[in-house]
Amino acid sequence: MHSRKPFYIFVFLLVVLGISSSIYRGVEHRVPFLPGEQVNTWAIDAKVSFIGQGGESEVSLALPQDPAFEVLLEHTTSAGFGLAMMDDADGRRALWSKRAVLGQQDLYYKVTLVPTGISRLVEDIEPKTPEAPVWAATEQTAAQEVIDAAWERSGSNLSYARQLVTLVGTEKSQNLALLLTAQTPSRLFINLLAAKGVPAREVSALFLEDQRRRQQLVPFVEVYDQGEWYLFDATSGKEGRPENLLLWERQGKSVLDVIGGNNSQVSFSMLMETRPALATSIDMMETTQGLDFSLYQLPLEEQSLFKGILLIPIGVLMVVFLRVIIGIKTSGTFMPVLIALAFIQTTLLTGLVGFLLIVACGLMIRSYLSHLNLLLISRISAVIIVVIGIIGIFTLLSYKFGLSEGLTITFFPMIILAWTIERMSILWEEEGAKEVVLQGGGSLLVATLAYLAMSASWVQHWVFNFLGIHLVILALVMLMGQYTGYRLLELKRFKPLAGE
Structure with a gap:
Protein backbone atom coordinates (compact mmCIF):
# COMPACT_ATOMS: atom_id res chain seq x y z
CA MET A 1 0.00 0.00 0.00
CA HIS A 2 1.26 3.47 -0.88
CA SER A 3 2.29 5.37 2.26
CA ARG A 4 0.61 8.70 2.87
CA LYS A 5 3.26 9.88 5.32
CA PRO A 6 5.17 12.04 2.77
CA PHE A 7 1.87 13.65 1.78
CA TYR A 8 0.98 14.58 5.37
CA ILE A 9 4.52 15.83 5.98
CA PHE A 10 4.25 18.05 2.90
CA VAL A 11 0.87 19.40 4.03
CA PHE A 12 2.24 20.04 7.52
CA LEU A 13 5.19 21.96 6.07
CA LEU A 14 2.84 24.08 3.97
CA VAL A 15 0.82 25.00 7.06
CA VAL A 16 3.89 25.79 9.13
CA LEU A 17 5.49 27.84 6.35
CA GLY A 18 2.27 29.77 5.68
CA ILE A 19 1.59 30.57 9.34
CA SER A 20 5.24 31.39 10.07
CA SER A 21 5.57 33.79 7.15
CA SER A 22 2.34 35.54 8.15
CA ILE A 23 3.44 35.91 11.77
CA TYR A 24 6.84 37.17 10.64
CA ARG A 25 5.21 39.79 8.43
CA GLY A 26 2.95 40.92 11.26
CA VAL A 27 5.74 41.10 13.85
CA GLU A 28 8.71 42.24 11.77
CA HIS A 29 6.92 44.67 9.45
CA ARG A 30 4.15 45.45 11.96
CA VAL A 31 1.37 44.77 9.45
CA PRO A 32 -1.85 44.71 11.53
CA PHE A 33 -3.56 41.33 11.77
CA LEU A 34 -7.01 42.95 11.68
CA PRO A 35 -8.26 45.68 9.33
CA GLY A 36 -9.09 49.11 10.66
CA GLU A 37 -6.49 49.12 13.45
CA GLN A 38 -5.15 52.51 14.44
CA VAL A 39 -1.72 53.48 15.77
CA ASN A 40 -0.62 56.58 17.64
CA THR A 41 2.36 58.45 16.17
CA TRP A 42 4.27 61.44 17.47
CA ALA A 43 5.09 64.43 15.29
CA ILE A 44 7.99 66.31 16.88
CA ASP A 45 9.57 69.60 15.80
CA ALA A 46 13.05 70.49 17.05
CA LYS A 47 13.79 74.22 16.68
CA VAL A 48 17.46 75.27 16.78
CA SER A 49 18.04 78.98 17.40
CA PHE A 50 21.33 80.87 17.49
CA ILE A 51 22.85 84.23 16.55
CA GLY A 52 25.36 84.15 13.72
CA GLN A 53 28.56 86.18 14.07
CA GLY A 54 29.00 86.91 10.39
CA GLY A 55 31.42 84.13 9.49
CA GLU A 56 31.21 80.44 8.77
CA SER A 57 28.76 78.48 10.89
CA GLU A 58 28.33 74.78 11.51
CA VAL A 59 25.46 73.34 13.53
CA SER A 60 25.33 69.73 14.71
CA LEU A 61 22.11 68.37 16.24
CA ALA A 62 21.70 64.88 17.71
CA LEU A 63 18.77 62.95 16.23
CA PRO A 64 16.52 60.49 18.09
CA GLN A 65 17.98 57.01 18.52
CA ASP A 66 15.53 55.13 20.72
CA PRO A 67 14.60 51.48 20.02
CA ALA A 68 11.18 52.19 21.50
CA PHE A 69 10.41 54.44 18.51
CA GLU A 70 11.03 54.07 14.80
CA VAL A 71 11.41 56.98 12.40
CA LEU A 72 8.54 57.11 9.94
CA LEU A 73 9.19 60.45 8.25
CA GLU A 74 11.79 63.13 8.78
CA HIS A 75 12.78 66.34 7.04
CA THR A 76 14.42 69.66 7.79
CA THR A 77 13.78 73.33 7.10
CA SER A 78 16.91 75.43 6.80
CA ALA A 79 16.94 78.33 4.34
CA GLY A 80 20.32 78.69 2.67
CA PHE A 81 22.09 76.06 4.77
CA GLY A 82 23.68 72.91 3.48
CA LEU A 83 22.56 69.72 5.19
CA ALA A 84 24.19 66.36 5.79
CA MET A 85 22.86 63.41 7.78
CA MET A 86 25.61 61.66 9.72
CA ASP A 87 25.37 58.15 11.18
CA ASP A 88 28.52 56.96 12.97
CA ALA A 89 29.76 55.81 16.36
CA ASP A 90 28.45 59.01 17.93
CA GLY A 91 24.92 58.26 16.73
CA ARG A 92 22.73 59.97 14.15
CA ARG A 93 23.24 63.70 13.77
CA ALA A 94 22.07 66.44 11.41
CA LEU A 95 24.86 68.78 10.26
CA TRP A 96 23.97 72.24 8.86
CA SER A 97 26.66 74.50 7.40
CA LYS A 98 26.89 77.90 5.70
CA ARG A 99 29.69 80.25 4.68
CA ALA A 100 28.37 83.57 6.00
CA VAL A 101 25.82 83.68 8.82
CA LEU A 102 24.82 86.90 10.54
CA GLY A 103 22.01 87.59 12.98
CA GLN A 104 19.21 85.45 14.33
CA GLN A 105 18.92 82.01 12.71
CA ASP A 106 16.22 79.33 13.12
CA LEU A 107 16.68 75.76 11.88
CA TYR A 108 13.99 73.07 12.10
CA TYR A 109 14.14 69.31 12.23
CA LYS A 110 10.78 67.55 11.96
CA VAL A 111 10.26 63.85 12.60
CA THR A 112 7.33 61.47 12.89
CA LEU A 113 7.92 58.55 15.24
CA VAL A 114 6.02 55.29 15.60
CA PRO A 115 6.11 53.36 18.90
CA THR A 116 7.63 49.89 18.46
CA GLY A 117 6.79 48.45 21.86
CA ILE A 118 10.48 47.66 22.51
CA SER A 119 11.37 48.93 25.97
CA ARG A 120 14.61 47.02 26.62
CA LEU A 121 17.92 48.70 25.80
CA VAL A 122 20.03 45.75 24.68
CA GLU A 123 23.75 46.25 24.00
CA ASP A 124 25.84 43.73 22.06
CA ILE A 125 29.21 45.36 22.77
CA GLU A 126 30.24 45.64 26.40
CA PRO A 127 31.40 49.19 27.23
CA LYS A 128 34.80 49.91 28.71
CA THR A 129 35.23 49.95 32.45
CA PRO A 130 35.21 53.61 33.51
CA GLU A 131 38.11 55.19 35.32
CA ALA A 132 37.63 56.05 38.97
CA PRO A 133 36.81 59.74 39.45
CA VAL A 134 39.15 62.14 41.21
CA TRP A 135 37.37 63.83 44.11
CA ALA A 136 38.21 67.16 45.61
CA ALA A 137 39.81 67.05 49.04
CA THR A 138 36.61 68.35 50.66
CA GLU A 139 34.48 65.71 48.87
CA GLN A 140 36.67 62.63 49.23
CA THR A 141 35.44 61.51 52.66
CA ALA A 142 31.75 62.25 51.90
CA ALA A 143 31.89 60.37 48.60
CA GLN A 144 33.58 57.37 50.16
CA GLU A 145 30.96 57.13 52.93
CA VAL A 146 28.12 57.20 50.35
CA ILE A 147 29.87 54.57 48.21
CA ASP A 148 30.53 52.27 51.17
CA ALA A 149 26.93 52.56 52.43
CA ALA A 150 25.47 51.63 49.03
CA TRP A 151 28.04 48.91 48.30
CA GLU A 152 27.43 47.07 51.58
CA ARG A 153 23.69 46.87 50.85
CA SER A 154 24.09 45.56 47.29
CA GLY A 155 24.84 42.20 45.75
CA SER A 156 25.56 43.14 42.14
CA ASN A 157 26.36 46.13 39.98
CA LEU A 158 22.68 46.67 39.23
CA SER A 159 21.62 46.50 42.87
CA TYR A 160 24.48 48.88 43.72
CA ALA A 161 23.05 51.35 41.19
CA ARG A 162 19.60 50.97 42.74
CA GLN A 163 20.94 51.70 46.21
CA LEU A 164 22.84 54.73 44.94
CA VAL A 165 19.95 56.25 43.02
CA THR A 166 17.76 56.00 46.10
CA LEU A 167 20.39 57.81 48.17
CA VAL A 168 21.01 60.51 45.55
CA GLY A 169 17.39 61.10 44.63
CA THR A 170 15.53 60.81 47.92
CA GLU A 171 17.82 60.65 50.97
CA LYS A 172 19.39 64.09 51.19
CA SER A 173 22.08 63.43 53.81
CA GLN A 174 24.82 65.92 54.73
CA ASN A 175 27.35 64.01 52.62
CA LEU A 176 25.12 64.10 49.55
CA ALA A 177 24.25 67.75 50.14
CA LEU A 178 27.95 68.52 50.03
CA LEU A 179 28.51 66.50 46.86
CA LEU A 180 25.51 68.03 45.09
CA THR A 181 26.80 71.54 45.54
CA ALA A 182 29.39 70.93 42.83
CA GLN A 183 27.65 68.35 40.59
CA THR A 184 24.23 67.65 39.17
CA PRO A 185 22.42 64.56 40.46
CA SER A 186 23.03 62.70 37.16
CA ARG A 187 26.74 63.50 37.05
CA LEU A 188 27.18 62.61 40.73
CA PHE A 189 25.34 59.32 40.19
CA ILE A 190 27.65 58.44 37.27
CA ASN A 191 30.78 59.28 39.26
CA LEU A 192 29.67 57.20 42.23
CA LEU A 193 29.10 54.26 39.88
CA ALA A 194 32.47 54.79 38.18
CA ALA A 195 34.17 54.54 41.56
CA LYS A 196 33.25 50.84 41.55
CA GLY A 197 33.89 50.32 37.85
CA VAL A 198 30.21 50.24 36.82
CA PRO A 199 29.67 51.62 33.24
CA ALA A 200 27.09 54.40 33.05
CA ARG A 201 26.34 57.37 30.83
CA GLU A 202 24.12 60.41 30.85
CA VAL A 203 21.44 60.51 28.17
CA SER A 204 19.03 63.24 27.09
CA ALA A 205 15.34 62.41 27.03
CA LEU A 206 12.12 64.14 26.08
CA PHE A 207 8.78 63.69 27.80
CA LEU A 208 6.06 63.32 25.15
CA GLU A 209 2.89 65.25 25.92
CA ASP A 210 0.27 66.07 23.32
CA GLN A 211 0.13 69.65 22.06
CA ARG A 212 3.09 70.86 24.11
CA ARG A 213 5.49 73.56 22.92
CA ARG A 214 8.95 74.84 23.87
CA GLN A 215 9.85 71.70 25.79
CA GLN A 216 13.39 70.95 26.92
CA LEU A 217 15.37 67.74 27.20
CA VAL A 218 15.87 66.24 30.65
CA PRO A 219 18.84 64.16 31.84
CA PHE A 220 18.59 60.45 32.61
CA VAL A 221 21.28 57.89 33.36
CA GLU A 222 21.78 54.52 31.68
CA VAL A 223 23.58 51.87 33.73
CA TYR A 224 25.07 48.81 32.02
CA ASP A 225 24.68 45.33 33.47
CA GLN A 226 24.98 41.96 31.70
CA GLY A 227 24.27 43.04 28.13
CA GLU A 228 21.55 45.59 28.85
CA TRP A 229 21.24 49.25 29.78
CA TYR A 230 18.94 50.15 32.66
CA LEU A 231 17.40 53.61 32.90
CA PHE A 232 17.50 55.71 36.09
CA ASP A 233 16.27 59.17 36.99
CA ALA A 234 18.85 60.46 39.43
CA THR A 235 16.81 63.58 40.21
CA SER A 236 13.75 61.70 41.49
CA GLY A 237 15.59 58.54 42.55
CA LYS A 238 13.41 56.28 40.39
CA GLU A 239 14.33 53.36 38.17
CA GLY A 240 12.58 52.45 34.93
CA ARG A 241 11.26 54.07 31.82
CA PRO A 242 8.10 56.21 31.86
CA GLU A 243 5.63 55.36 29.10
CA ASN A 244 5.83 58.80 27.50
CA LEU A 245 9.62 59.09 27.45
CA LEU A 246 11.68 59.40 24.26
CA LEU A 247 15.45 58.96 24.45
CA TRP A 248 16.80 61.61 22.11
CA GLU A 249 20.59 61.27 22.61
CA ARG A 250 22.10 58.07 24.06
CA GLN A 251 25.84 58.31 23.42
CA GLY A 252 26.65 60.71 26.24
CA LYS A 253 27.49 63.44 23.72
CA SER A 254 26.18 66.99 23.52
CA VAL A 255 22.76 67.39 21.91
CA LEU A 256 23.61 70.64 20.11
CA ASP A 257 26.98 71.98 18.92
CA VAL A 258 27.20 75.36 17.19
CA ILE A 259 30.38 76.74 15.65
CA GLY A 260 30.31 80.38 14.52
CA GLY A 261 27.32 81.40 16.63
CA ASN A 262 26.27 82.17 20.17
CA ASN A 263 23.16 82.04 22.37
CA SER A 264 22.28 78.67 20.82
CA GLN A 265 19.41 76.61 22.14
CA VAL A 266 17.05 73.86 21.02
CA SER A 267 13.40 73.49 21.98
CA PHE A 268 10.79 70.90 21.09
CA SER A 269 7.13 70.92 20.14
CA MET A 270 5.08 67.77 19.77
CA LEU A 271 1.70 66.51 18.63
CA MET A 272 0.17 63.05 18.91
CA GLU A 273 -1.55 61.82 15.73
CA THR A 274 -3.72 58.80 15.00
CA ARG A 275 -2.99 56.99 11.75
CA PRO A 276 -4.22 53.75 10.16
CA ALA A 277 -1.87 50.99 11.23
CA LEU A 278 -1.70 49.48 7.73
CA ALA A 279 -0.79 52.76 6.04
CA THR A 280 1.82 53.38 8.73
CA SER A 281 3.42 49.97 8.22
CA ILE A 282 3.52 50.54 4.43
CA ASP A 283 5.26 53.89 4.89
CA MET A 284 7.77 52.30 7.28
CA MET A 285 8.50 49.48 4.82
CA GLU A 286 9.10 52.06 2.08
CA THR A 287 11.61 53.79 4.35
CA THR A 288 13.44 50.56 5.19
CA GLN A 289 13.18 49.03 1.68
CA GLY A 290 10.85 46.34 3.03
CA LEU A 291 8.55 46.39 -0.02
CA ASP A 292 10.90 44.44 -2.29
CA PHE A 293 8.67 41.33 -2.16
CA SER A 294 5.36 43.00 -1.38
CA LEU A 295 2.37 43.61 -3.63
CA TYR A 296 2.38 47.22 -2.47
CA GLN A 297 5.33 47.95 -4.75
CA LEU A 298 3.05 47.37 -7.76
CA PRO A 299 1.12 50.23 -9.40
CA LEU A 300 -2.32 50.89 -7.95
CA GLU A 301 -4.09 49.40 -10.97
CA GLU A 302 -2.29 46.07 -10.55
CA GLN A 303 -2.85 46.16 -6.79
CA SER A 304 -6.59 46.50 -7.37
CA LEU A 305 -6.48 43.58 -9.81
CA PHE A 306 -4.65 41.34 -7.35
CA LYS A 307 -7.07 42.20 -4.54
CA GLY A 308 -9.74 40.48 -6.62
CA ILE A 309 -7.58 37.60 -7.85
CA LEU A 310 -6.34 36.69 -4.36
CA LEU A 311 -9.94 36.21 -3.20
CA ILE A 312 -10.41 33.29 -5.59
CA PRO A 313 -8.60 30.75 -3.32
CA ILE A 314 -11.11 31.58 -0.57
CA GLY A 315 -13.98 30.82 -2.94
CA VAL A 316 -12.24 27.66 -4.12
CA LEU A 317 -11.85 26.51 -0.50
CA MET A 318 -15.57 27.06 0.10
CA VAL A 319 -16.49 25.12 -3.07
CA VAL A 320 -14.25 22.18 -2.17
CA PHE A 321 -15.63 22.02 1.38
CA LEU A 322 -19.29 22.32 0.35
CA ARG A 323 -18.99 19.79 -2.46
CA VAL A 324 -16.61 17.21 -0.97
CA ILE A 325 -17.58 17.32 2.71
CA ILE A 326 -21.19 18.61 2.66
CA GLY A 327 -22.21 17.15 -0.71
CA ILE A 328 -23.97 20.12 -2.35
CA LYS A 329 -24.44 19.72 -6.10
CA THR A 330 -23.57 22.63 -8.37
CA SER A 331 -23.86 23.38 -12.05
CA GLY A 332 -20.21 23.48 -13.03
CA THR A 333 -17.29 22.99 -10.69
CA PHE A 334 -16.06 26.51 -10.02
CA MET A 335 -18.83 28.54 -11.63
CA PRO A 336 -20.06 29.59 -8.13
CA VAL A 337 -16.68 31.22 -7.45
CA LEU A 338 -16.95 33.46 -10.50
CA ILE A 339 -20.54 34.29 -9.65
CA ALA A 340 -19.42 35.18 -6.11
CA LEU A 341 -16.81 37.54 -7.57
CA ALA A 342 -19.59 39.20 -9.57
CA PHE A 343 -21.68 39.48 -6.39
CA ILE A 344 -18.85 41.47 -4.79
CA GLN A 345 -19.23 44.08 -7.53
CA THR A 346 -23.05 44.05 -7.70
CA THR A 347 -23.96 43.40 -4.01
CA LEU A 348 -25.68 40.16 -3.07
CA LEU A 349 -29.36 41.01 -3.63
CA THR A 350 -28.80 42.74 -6.97
CA GLY A 351 -26.57 39.89 -8.10
CA LEU A 352 -29.09 37.18 -7.20
CA VAL A 353 -31.94 38.95 -8.98
CA GLY A 354 -29.80 39.65 -12.04
CA PHE A 355 -28.49 36.07 -12.21
CA LEU A 356 -32.00 34.57 -12.00
CA LEU A 357 -33.38 36.92 -14.66
CA ILE A 358 -30.53 36.30 -17.09
CA VAL A 359 -30.58 32.51 -16.65
CA ALA A 360 -34.40 32.36 -16.89
CA CYS A 361 -34.50 34.39 -20.09
CA GLY A 362 -31.53 32.49 -21.47
CA LEU A 363 -33.21 29.11 -20.84
CA MET A 364 -36.33 30.19 -22.72
CA ILE A 365 -34.33 31.33 -25.73
CA ARG A 366 -32.12 28.23 -25.52
CA SER A 367 -35.22 26.01 -25.68
CA TYR A 368 -36.06 27.63 -29.00
CA LEU A 369 -32.52 27.15 -30.33
CA SER A 370 -32.68 23.43 -29.49
CA HIS A 371 -35.41 23.02 -32.13
CA LEU A 372 -33.13 24.43 -34.84
CA ASN A 373 -30.71 21.48 -34.66
CA LEU A 374 -27.64 23.71 -34.62
CA LEU A 375 -24.11 22.40 -34.15
CA LEU A 376 -22.68 22.70 -30.62
CA ILE A 377 -20.23 25.48 -31.49
CA SER A 378 -22.90 27.52 -33.26
CA ARG A 379 -25.41 26.93 -30.47
CA ILE A 380 -22.98 28.05 -27.75
CA SER A 381 -21.99 31.09 -29.79
CA ALA A 382 -25.64 32.00 -30.25
CA VAL A 383 -26.24 31.65 -26.50
CA ILE A 384 -23.27 33.96 -25.76
CA ILE A 385 -24.66 36.61 -28.12
CA VAL A 386 -28.11 36.22 -26.56
CA VAL A 387 -26.67 36.61 -23.04
CA ILE A 388 -24.89 39.80 -24.09
CA GLY A 389 -28.16 41.07 -25.55
CA ILE A 390 -30.09 40.20 -22.37
CA ILE A 391 -27.53 41.99 -20.19
CA GLY A 392 -27.65 45.02 -22.48
CA ILE A 393 -31.47 45.17 -22.39
CA PHE A 394 -31.59 44.82 -18.57
CA THR A 395 -28.94 47.52 -18.20
CA LEU A 396 -30.87 49.95 -20.42
CA LEU A 397 -34.13 49.24 -18.60
CA SER A 398 -32.44 49.78 -15.23
CA TYR A 399 -31.09 53.12 -16.43
CA LYS A 400 -34.48 54.18 -17.80
CA PHE A 401 -36.25 53.39 -14.52
CA GLY A 402 -33.50 54.99 -12.40
CA LEU A 403 -32.33 51.70 -10.86
CA SER A 404 -28.63 52.39 -10.50
CA GLU A 405 -28.04 48.97 -8.90
CA GLY A 406 -29.07 47.31 -12.15
CA LEU A 407 -26.19 48.93 -14.02
CA THR A 408 -23.72 46.68 -12.17
CA ILE A 409 -25.15 43.59 -13.88
CA THR A 410 -22.45 44.00 -16.55
CA PHE A 411 -19.94 42.54 -14.07
CA PHE A 412 -21.34 39.04 -14.59
CA PRO A 413 -18.98 36.74 -16.56
CA MET A 414 -20.84 36.36 -19.86
CA ILE A 415 -19.06 33.23 -21.11
CA ILE A 416 -19.71 31.45 -17.81
CA LEU A 417 -23.37 32.45 -17.93
CA ALA A 418 -23.66 31.12 -21.48
CA TRP A 419 -22.17 27.77 -20.50
CA THR A 420 -24.38 27.64 -17.40
CA ILE A 421 -27.48 28.15 -19.55
CA GLU A 422 -26.29 25.47 -21.97
CA ARG A 423 -25.60 22.94 -19.19
CA MET A 424 -28.91 23.61 -17.49
CA SER A 425 -30.78 23.26 -20.76
CA ILE A 426 -29.17 19.86 -21.46
CA LEU A 427 -29.80 18.81 -17.85
CA TRP A 428 -33.48 19.80 -18.22
CA GLU A 429 -33.80 17.63 -21.30
CA GLU A 430 -32.00 14.64 -19.73
CA GLU A 431 -32.89 14.74 -16.02
CA GLY A 432 -35.90 17.02 -15.79
CA ALA A 433 -36.71 20.31 -14.08
CA LYS A 434 -36.11 18.95 -10.57
CA GLU A 435 -32.44 18.31 -11.20
CA VAL A 436 -32.08 21.78 -12.78
CA VAL A 437 -33.58 23.41 -9.70
CA LEU A 438 -31.42 21.24 -7.43
CA GLN A 439 -28.14 22.05 -9.14
CA GLY A 440 -29.05 25.66 -9.88
CA GLY A 441 -30.12 26.23 -6.28
CA GLY A 442 -26.94 24.53 -5.06
CA SER A 443 -24.86 26.78 -7.28
CA LEU A 444 -26.54 29.90 -5.91
CA LEU A 445 -26.17 28.65 -2.33
CA VAL A 446 -22.46 27.94 -2.79
CA ALA A 447 -21.97 31.27 -4.58
CA THR A 448 -23.74 33.08 -1.74
CA LEU A 449 -21.64 31.40 0.96
CA ALA A 450 -18.48 32.04 -1.04
CA TYR A 451 -19.50 35.69 -1.41
CA LEU A 452 -20.04 36.03 2.34
CA ALA A 453 -16.56 34.61 2.98
CA MET A 454 -14.85 36.63 0.25
CA SER A 455 -16.53 39.92 1.13
CA ALA A 456 -15.53 39.81 4.82
CA SER A 457 -13.16 42.72 5.43
CA TRP A 458 -10.78 40.67 7.58
CA VAL A 459 -10.57 37.98 4.87
CA GLN A 460 -9.74 40.55 2.20
CA HIS A 461 -7.14 42.05 4.53
CA TRP A 462 -5.48 38.70 5.25
CA VAL A 463 -5.29 37.32 1.70
CA PHE A 464 -3.66 40.50 0.37
CA ASN A 465 -1.33 41.41 3.24
CA PHE A 466 -0.37 37.91 4.44
CA LEU A 467 0.38 35.88 1.33
CA GLY A 468 1.41 32.89 3.46
CA ILE A 469 -2.29 32.30 4.13
CA HIS A 470 -2.57 30.92 0.60
CA LEU A 471 -0.18 28.11 1.51
CA VAL A 472 -2.51 27.17 4.37
CA ILE A 473 -5.48 27.22 1.98
CA LEU A 474 -3.56 24.98 -0.42
CA ARG A 487 -20.98 13.45 2.32
CA LEU A 488 -23.07 14.89 5.13
CA LEU A 489 -26.12 15.20 2.87
CA GLU A 490 -25.81 11.50 1.96
CA LEU A 491 -26.20 10.34 5.55
CA LYS A 492 -29.99 10.70 5.36
CA ARG A 493 -30.03 7.72 2.98
CA PHE A 494 -28.86 5.51 5.82
CA LYS A 495 -31.17 6.92 8.48
CA PRO A 496 -33.57 3.88 8.36
CA LEU A 497 -30.65 1.62 9.28
CA ALA A 498 -30.19 3.48 12.56
CA GLY A 499 -33.56 2.32 13.89
CA GLU A 500 -36.06 4.40 15.79
Missing part, protein backbone atom coordinates in the same frame (compact mmCIF):
# COMPACT_ATOMS: atom_id res chain seq x y z
CA ALA A 475 -2.84 22.54 2.41
CA LEU A 476 -6.53 22.44 3.44
CA VAL A 477 -7.66 21.84 -0.16
CA MET A 478 -5.17 18.98 -0.51
CA LEU A 479 -6.33 17.45 2.77
CA MET A 480 -9.97 17.55 1.69
CA GLY A 481 -8.90 16.01 -1.60
CA GLN A 482 -7.97 12.87 0.35
CA TYR A 483 -11.47 12.51 1.82
CA THR A 484 -13.38 9.54 0.39
CA GLY A 485 -16.10 9.10 3.02
CA TYR A 486 -19.79 9.91 2.88
